[in-house]
Amino acid sequence: MGLVNWARRKSPWLVHFNTGGCNACDIEVLAALMPRYDLERFGAILKGSPRHADVLVVTGPVNMQNRDRIIRIYEQMPSPKFVVSVGNCCNSSGVYRGAYNVYPGLDSVIPVDAYVYGCPPKPEAIIHGVAALLSKIKEAGQPPKETTQEVTA
Amino acid sequence: MSSSFSIIVGPQHPALKEPESFKFTVDGENVVKAEVRIGYAHKGIEKLAETKNYIQNIPLMERICGICNVAHTICYCQNVEYLYEKEIPRRAEYIRVVIEELNRIHSHLLWIGVLGHEVGFDTLFMYLWRDREVVMDLIELLTGNRVSTALMTIGGVRRDITSEIAQKLRKGMDILEERTRYYKKVVTDERSLLQRAVGVGRLTPAEAIKHSAVGPTLRASGIRSDVRSDDPYAAHDEIPFNVITHGSCDMFGRVVVRVDETIEAINQVRYCLDQMPDGPIRTRLPNTPPRGESVSRVEAPRGEDIHYVKSNGTDKPERYKVRAPTLGNLSALVEMLTSKEDYQVHIADIPVVLAGIDPCMCCMDRTARFVEPSREKEWIWTWEQLKKYTERM
Amino acid sequence: MSMTPEVYRNLFKKRATILYPFKERELVPVPKGLRGKLAFNLERCIGCSMCFRSCPSETVEMIDDETKKRPKRPIFYLDRCTFCAQCEEVCPTRAIEMTLNFELAGFDRKQTLLK
Numbered sequence: 001m002g003l004v005n006w007a008r009r010k011s012p013w014l015v016h017f018n019t020g021g022c023n024a025c026d027i028e029v030l031a032a033l034m035p036r037y038d039l040e041r042f043g044a045i046l047k048g049s050p051r052h053a054d055v056l057v058v059t060g061p062v063n064m065q066n067r068d069r070i071i072r073i074y075e076q077m078p079s080p081k082f083v084v085s086v087g088n089c090c091n092s093s094g095v096y097r098g099a100y101n102v103y104p105g106l107d108s109v110i111p112v113d114a115y116v117y118g119c120p121p122k123p124e125a126i127i128h129g130v131a132a133l134l135s136k137i138k139e140a141g142q143p144p145k146e147t148t149q150e151v152t153a
Numbered sequence: 154m155s156s157s158f159s160i161i162v163g164p165q166h167p168a169l170k171e172p173e174s175f176k177f178t179v180d181g182e183n184v185v186k187a188e189v190r191i192g193y194a195h196k197g198i199e200k201l202a203e204t205k206n207y208i209q210n211i212p213l214m215e216r217i218c219g220i221c222n223v224a225h226t227i228c229y230c231q232n233v234e235y236l237y238e239k240e241i242p243r244r245a246e247y248i249r250v251v252i253e254e255l256n257r258i259h260s261h262l263l264w265i266g267v268l269g270h271e272v273g274f275d276t277l278f279m280y281l282w283r284d285r286e287v288v289m290d291l292i293e294l295l296t297g298n299r300v301s302t303a304l305m306t307i308g309g310v311r312r313d314i315t316s317e318i319a320q321k322l323r324k325g326m327d328i329l330e331e332r333t334r335y336y337k338k339v340v341t342d343e344r345s346l347l348q349r350a351v352g353v354g355r356l357t358p359a360e361a362i363k364h365s366a367v368g369p370t371l372r373a374s375g376i377r378s379d380v381r382s383d384d385p386y387a388a389h390d391e392i393p394f395n396v397i398t399h400g401s402c403d404m405f406g407r408v409v410v411r412v413d414e415t416i417e418a419i420n421q422v423r424y425c426l427d428q429m430p431d432g433p434i435r436t437r438l439p440n441t442p443p444r445g446e447s448v449s450r451v452e453a454p455r456g457e458d459i460h461y462v463k464s465n466g467t468d469k470p471e472r473y474k475v476r477a478p479t480l481g482n483l484s485a486l487v488e489m490l491t492s493k494e495d496y497q498v499h500i501a502d503i504p505v506v507l508a509g510i511d512p513c514m515c516c517m518d519r520t521a522r523f524v525e526p527s528r529e530k531e532w533i534w535t536w537e538q539l540k541k542y543t544e545r546m
Numbered sequence: 547m548s549m550t551p552e553v554y555r556n557l558f559k560k561r562a563t564i565l566y567p568f569k570e571r572e573l574v575p576v577p578k579g580l581r582g583k584l585a586f587n588l589e590r591c592i593g594c595s596m597c598f599r600s601c602p603s604e605t606v607e608m609i610d611d612e613t614k615k616r617p618k619r620p621i622f623y624l625d626r627c628t629f630c631a632q633c634e635e636v637c638p639t640r641a642i643e644m645t646l647n648f649e650l651a652g653f654d655r656k657q658t659l660l661k
Contacts, residue, residue: 017165018172020194022515024219024300026170027263031289034282038563048167065193066172069164088603091655092625095216095603098204099197100539107655117650117658119628120219120300124566124574129651131567136653205602212602212630276549283562290575297581297644303630311635312579339548 008054008080009137011043012130015053015077019070019106021060024120025087029057032123039127042134050076055133061089062109064101074110082113084133086126091115157185160500164193168271168504171514177490177503184498187490189483195518199473200539206468207233207307207442217475218516219300220263223256224453225475225516226305228460231386232449233307236442236464244432245309246388251322251425252295252304253387254418258329259288260454261411261418264511265336268408271504272349277339284332291325294318309435319426330419337412350404354489354506355496357402366485367478368456369414370510372398373406380452391428394421404509441468453478455511477516486510576646581629583647584622586660590641593617597633597642606633622660624650 018026032039033046047053050073062070074083085106088094092105106112114136116129157178164172172193178186198217202210214229215222227249234241262285269277289299295318296302304310314322340346356366361374371378379396381389397413399406446463456478463472489506492498498506564573593616598606605627608618634642652658 018170020172020196020515020518022216022219022222023171023513024216024222027220028300030170031282031286034286035279035562036283036286036564037566041563041565050165060194061196063193063196065195066164069172069193073165088625088627092623094626095213095628096196096198096201097604097626099201100536102196105655113653115625115652115655117625117627117652118648119630120298121650122299122648125648125650128567128649132651132653206599208600208632209602212628212632215630216628276553280549280552293575293580294577297577297579297631298629301628301630303581335552342548 005137009134012055012082012134013053014044014046014055014057015048015050015073016046016057016059017070017073019058019060019062019066019090021087021089025059025089028120028123029059029086029126032126037123037127039130042130044130050074051078053077054080055082055084055130057084057086058090058106059086061093061096062103062106064103067103067109070109082133082137083110084114084116084129085112086116086129087121088117088119091117094119162503168507170267171512173512173514175503175507177500179500182499183492184490184500184503185492187487189487191483191514191518193518194515197539199475199519200536202470202473204469204536206440207470208440210470210473211306212301212303215301215303217477218513220260220513221256221453221455221458221516222300223253223302223304224451224458225460226302227253227387228449228451228458230305230307231451232447232460232462233442234438235447235449236445236462237438239308239436239438241309241436242433243388243430245434247425247429248310248314248434249305249387250389250392251314251422252292252302252310254421254425255288255292255295256302257418257454258415259285259292261415262288262333264411264508265340265408268505268508269346271508272346274343274346277336277343277346281336284329287325287328287332291322294321306435308438309433311435313434314426314429319429322422322426326419326423330416333412333415333419337409337416340408340412347405349502349505350408351401352403353502354404354407354509355402356485356489360488361485364485364488365481366456367481368453368511369407369410370456370482370485372396373410374402375400380450380457384450386449386451388425392421392424404505407509441466455479455513455516456481475516475519477513479510479513479517480519482510482512483517486512576648580646580648581631581644583645583650584624584627584633584660585643585645586620586622587641587643588619590639591616591619592639593619594638595620596636596638600632600636602630602632603628624658624660625655 090106093102096102114133157180160177162175174190176188177184215226217225266278266281293299296304356374358374361371377398394417397410399409442464444466448461451458459476461474465471598608603626606620611619
């Protein structure tokens with residue numbers, strides 16, 4: 001089990017989805033993969049399909065049209081899987097609080113493992129968040145939850 | 154007899170960075186018809202702006218789009234200043250032009266890198282985004298955050314350009330000019346890029362005007378139209394610059410227009426730093442503007458951006474309307490993706506053409522108001538009706 | 547073919563990557579005016595509610611003060627903050643300050659309440 005856990009935390013493959021955000025957090029997630037900050041040092045690579053990925057990186061507030069799509073993407077990923085929510089719009093509907101079709105945070109739709117705060121967070125803060133997630137996996141030592149559960153905000 | 158087949162390029166796709174959905178009807182390798190479905194990025198910003206006062210709306214307008222946020226905040230602040238009918242200090246207008254042109258440089262360099270990524274030329278993508286970090290560091294030095302600048306307020310700007318910042322800006326502009334001229338040589342000579350960009354995404358001048366294209370998409374079809382020279386705002390009447398057009402009407406023209414606009418923006422920043430007037434940077438204005446309506450236009454990196462405000466004498470706006478540039482380009486996009494007798498669109502051209510209009514779908518998603526023919530009268534949703542309708546879903 | 551000489555030239559240059567977070571933390575550019583995490587000094591607050599009136603995302607909530615020195619006092623929900631620094635600008639006694647701390651990542655949203 002130790003060898004499998006070591007392999008899991010040395011190569012987390014990412015898939016990225018933007019649930020209707022303003023694109024600022026998206027270009028900071030892309031900038032974190034560029035030569036200056038290079039998230040690929042940690043073994044991460046950006047894949048196109050959720051069926052190939054371990055970590056789902058979500059940006060943007062979840063609105064009504066996107067809710068079914070993101071649940072479907074989450075269920076297509078093979079377990080064990082992790083979710084990182086980047087940006088304050090994803091954590092708690094940010095500046096759009098009170099709008100008529102925005103949910104109060106991603107964790108009212110799918111379970112979230114790590115939160116990165118900022119509007120938008122610097123690429124260094126995103127790397128800090130991914131490193132914190134990897135250290136959480138190392139401490140846990142075993143794969144976390146494998147079934148979806150609804151978490152209320 | 155050939156059978157037609159539908160391909161859906163859905164909200165989650167490796168080529169798209171934003172949620173939008175397209176449905177293409179293909180016949181062999183040629184695309185016959187294209188349909189667009191929008192609405193994935195709708196958040197209700199216009200209705201939300203009616204519940205916050207004018208100062209609270211500034212960060213909300215900044216987050217209509219993260220990449221062209223300076224254009225939206227300049228448009229909003231100008232709009233409200235027109236309601237007061239007061240002038241802002243000259244130094245504030247020059248600082249607004251400096252940050253606006255820095256934003257244009259970063260947006261165009263981002264776009265050329267994304268084009269390299271869509272074409273498959275990842276080397277250009279990586280090198281260009283490494284050199285783009287120069288301008289991101291300068292924006293962070295001036296404003297405090299790399300992307301969301303928060304420099305504007307109603308009546309002027311919030312931070313000043315000191316002489317150390319001006320010196321670093323000049324050094325950064327020299328580095329950027331040398332690198333941008335090198336990338337211009339690359340995109341005009343590199344054979345793999347030319348094979349995928351020349352002749353792709355054709356938009357003739359008549360079609361461009363008929364489908365209301367704006368921005369570099371329009372200027373690459375040879376039509377000379379730019380808000381900074383037609384209807385100058387915020388110190389653009391004193392700063393000399395050239396409007397860049399190109400007559401080739403395809404993707405190659407759009408690339409050349411954007412690279413040349415980056416060089417023009419570098420020259421404008423240098424001129425502003427040399428000719429910056431002295432004086433205060435903001436004027437204090439009262440909380441509630443007088444009654445009235447106002448329209449303001451700004452040249453965002455993607456095209457012409459129009460805002461409308463209506464005020465009824467309280468400290469919250471009564472109605473706010475935004476028309477983002479990508480909405481104008483959307484009909485031209487469908488035209489570019491349809492095959493005709495003398496112009497074939499292949500499936501492999503789809504990501505290149507989609508990236509070619511520089512889509513910013515988050516700017517664009519507003520609701521439409523439908524009139525039922527049986528009712529024969531229009532109504533406007535109130536806040537309570539909207540909340541009840543969305544809760545039921 | 548114009549990219550090829552550039553690629554060869556870059557073989558002999560310094561690497562462009564900053565090895566954050568485990569080494570080279572001092573190479574990360576942190577300018578003086580960076581808008582990082584909020585810091586609040588309760589002693590200077592007078593309870594005027596100007597921060598509440600200029601916040602765009604309901605980060606600031608005014609609650610009753612236990613010490614009764616001021617009519618109300620603010621608390622901050624930092625997971626809604628947009629880091630726009632408008633509260634810092636309008637505060638008349640400079641009780642709110644934006645620090646240079648940008649390393650904000652966590653596993654629990656309840657720990658972001660600032661008193």
